Amino acid sequence: MVESEFIPISQPFIDEKAKRYVSECLDTGWISSQGAYVTQFEQAFAKYIGVNYAVSVTSGTAALHLALLAMGVSAGDEVIVPDLTFAATANAVLLCGATPVLCSVDKATWTLDIDDCAQLISRATKAIIPVHLYGNPADMRALVTLSKEHNIVLVEDCAESLGATVDGHHTGTFGDIGCFSFFANKLLSTGEGGMLTTNSEHIAKKIRVLRDHGMSPTKKYWHEHAGLNYRMTNIQAAIGVTQLDRLDEFILARRDQELQYRSRLQGISDIVFKQELPGAISVNWLFSFCFLSDDNGEKVEALRAWLRENHVDSRPFFFPLHEQPPYKDERFVLSQTKLLSNSGMSLPTFIGLKESQIDRVCDLVVEFMHTYRED
Numbered sequence: 344m345v346e347s348e349f350i351p352i353s354q355p356f357i358d359e360k361a362k363r364y365v366s367e368c369l370d371t372g373w374i375s376s377q378g379a380y381v382t383q384f385e386q387a388f389a390k391y392i393g394v395n396y397a398v399s400v401t402s403g404t405a406a407l408h409l410a411l412l413a414m415g416v417s418a419g420d421e422v423i424v425p426d427l428t429f430a431a432t433a434n435a436v437l438l439c440g441a442t443p444v445l446c447s448v449d450k451a452t453w454t455l456d457i458d459d460c461a462q463l464i465s466r467a468t469k470a471i472i473p474v475h476l477y478g479n480p481a482d483m484r485a486l487v488t489l490s491k492e493h494n495i496v497l498v499e500d501c502a503e504s505l506g507a508t509v510d511g512h513h514t515g516t517f518g519d520i521g522c523f524s525f526f527a528n529k530l531l532s533t534g535e536g537g538m539l540t541t542n543s544e545h546i547a548k549k550i551r552v553l554r555d556h557g558m559s560p561t562k563k564y565w566h567e568h569a570g571l572n573y574r575m576t577n578i579q580a581a582i583g584v585t586q587l588d589r590l591d592e593f594i595l596a597r598r599d600q601e602l603q604y605r606s607r608l609q610g611i612s613d614i615v616f617k618q619e620l621p622g623a624i625s626v627n628w629l630f631s632f633c634f635l636s637d638d639n640g641e642k643v644e645a646l647r648a649w650l651r652e653n654h655v656d657s658r659p660f661f662f663p664l665h666e667q668p669p670y671k672d673e674r675f676v677l678s679q680t681k682l683l684s685n686s687g688m689s690l691p692t693f694i695g696l697k698e699s700q701i702d703r704v705c706d707l708v709v710e711f712m713h714t715y716r717e718d
């Protein structure tokens with residue numbers, strides 16, 4: 344029997360132009376953050392997103408950390424974050440000495456539950472970080488209103504949502520700051536890397552100083568603040584420039600993949616997909632779905648094992664933060680995110696994934712659904 348090829352959950356896409364640009368950095372010696380591609384990437388990114396300023400950094404986590412530092416988040420402050428997210432969102436809060444306050448997420452959109460968020464606002468609330476999970480925009484209309492009403496900082500975690508829009512505006516343009524990740528599995532990748540977006544010149548300047556050891560931009564080796572070194576290298580930025588040129592093409596290719604998955608799986612009564620809010624257009628970062636009837640995660644585990652046996656990689660949803668040691672929280676409402684986390688998973692999504700491969704994955708899911716029996 345011929346063994347079927349392995350289909351990974353994700354893989355980066357690096358074209359010939361990226362290799363040429365990287366070679367040029369290596370050949371010319373411009374390998375640190377001082378090269379010209381860094382500014383070129385930042386300017387092109389700001390234009391693409393539709394903001395005045397974009398500041399590149401070493402990762403999405405660094406972007407979140409700097410965003411909170413720049414907005415003055417410190418010990419004694421509370422920052423509202425979704426219970427269902429990659430832990431970096433909450434870690435950035437803890438790194439500032441502040442307290443992450445976990446908010447339930449909406450069962451249909453998988454993003455911040457606005458009612459719970461409103462209830463969590465206290466006198467100590469300094470910021471809210473909505474996460475556009477799996478590329479689906481959070482309810483930015485409601486969150487902008489809420490943050491203005493209470494004078495709270497809004498930092499968008501756009502690590503998974505590059506290219507997603509609300510009312511025609513990109514995610515990352517609604518809050519005081521937007522934070523993006525360019526990790527290898529993201530829509531645009533520089534290996535590791537990240538970007539902050541803002542319309543405020545004051546905030547952009549502050550981020551640039553904090554990113555560069557807190558050093559004065561006009562007086563070298565003079566430090567107004569204790570900062571960090573979160574500078575992106577010219578090599579990463581060179582790859583970023585080539586990827587940004589093709590980003591619309593990448594977004595469309597991923598959307599086609601989502602449509603193909605949906606058309607094959609939507610007839611299955613137990614499967615639901617993320618729902619977009621009115622005016623929102625999501626991106627297909629990783630094609631994801633939930634089982635309606637999988638409160639304890641057994642079905643997800645069984646399907647993932649079946650796919651693994653057949654050489655197909657998959658991913659479970661994130662564990663809810665409220666169960667993990669650094670963020671423990673026992674509020675009853677968070678049991679909703681536990682149910683969502685148990686019932687959700689993602690299937691292979693990347694540039695270069697072929698229609699025939701999606702067909703193979705869907706055949707396996709359909710076969711599993713015909714044979715799986717719940718006890």
Ligand SMILES: Cc1ncc(COP(=O)(O)O)c(C=O)c1O
Pocket residue numbers: 402403404405428429431432474500502503523524525526535536537
């Ligand atoms: C929602 C979310 N926030 C933050 C990050 C952190 O980004 P990075 O891995 O670039 O540090 C990630 C993923 O990697 C993420 O998925």
